Amino acid sequence: MYAQMVDTGAKRLQALEDMPPEERAFQERIDADIKIEPKDWMPEAYRKTLIRQISQHAHSEVVGMLPEGNWITRAPSLQRKSILMAKVQDEAGHGLYLYAAAETLGVSRDELVGDLHSGKAKYSSIFNYPTLTWADIGAIGWLVDGAAIMNQIPLCRCSYGPYARAMVRVCKEESFHQRQGFDILMKLCKGSPAQKAMAQDALNRWWWPSLMMFGPPDADSVHSAQSARWKIKILSNDELRQRFVDQTVPQADYLGITMPDPLLKWNEGRGHYDFGPIDFEELYRVVKGHGPCNRERLRTRVAAWEDGEWVREAAMAHAEKQAARAACRAA
């Protein structure tokens, strides 16, 4: 997902009886669905895991602007360009809500950004794939934002108040992203054969990476149990992935394009679609930094940060000067 394979530091789950009193009270509060707020006592591992998860989510929103920003200057009409700019601006906003939520856990914005730039913090694997054609912008909205919604709606109920509230804001805006993507693909699929082929090609390239976004299979997902207990992960990777497939396949049928998976088939008995094996080795490669665009993405983010440094400094110097003058006048 936008946060993949988040380390909880836990090897195994601790029984309620074995916990120190503070931690037990904390866990009982979570079990009773009472939100945890910044000033409340929390186990150090909960705090650290949340910082990792929320910041990874924030970094994904910010790096996620890059593949789409690639097409702002080449959008096929002025209206599409305006829509894409609004979407990319939303992503910046989502990153900001999330950074602010992470900062309530006692970490500074500069530290968070620094960890992204040094490669210490991760962002979603999906943004390391290139946007080769205009249809990719449609596929990102439809599939990537669609997958994100699937994950983010349950997170609106997560145990940490500031994260849950940020998710509510994000979800309100995310639906626009998914629909504008589907709308792009509808136009292409109703267009010339070449346009429809472009839509199919985008689906071929984005389908598997979209399924990988949900993370490793549950059996290999070592930290899920602890995260689920803390209610910072509500549904498992495989559950979310299955929901996504079930929801998306009929939408592709409507468009008249097909998933690049010969094993994809409705299973009447399960009431779900069966689908072929996912190449998780590819996911691990991309997460480790060896995807098609990892280096370029990071380079672009670091350059934006460094090139903007003089602006941040000048704005601060101006504010300090104005404050000093105001103090002088008041004296």
Add this chain to the structure above:
Amino acid sequence: MSRSEWPLWEIFIRSQHGLAHKHVGSLHAPDAQMAIRNARDVYTRRNEGVSIWVVMSSDIAASSPGEKEPLFEPANSKVYRHPTFFPMPDEVKHI
């Protein structure tokens, strides 16, 4: 690394005329004017507000979760402050 981070501001938005300003989140800005401009871009992209307040986070004083009981407990024992404490006979109207 820049020499200092922009300070943190808490943002309050009045969603409609007649309603109170409500806390919506926070952001970094060098001064109040920029905080208002950034808040406009971050928190009112879809007509969510008609007015913005910005307050430096460091200027907010807050009660702490630890003193919740001594702070709020006195209200628990004073149920007579609620109108429902006084059951009214059915035949008495408009009260």
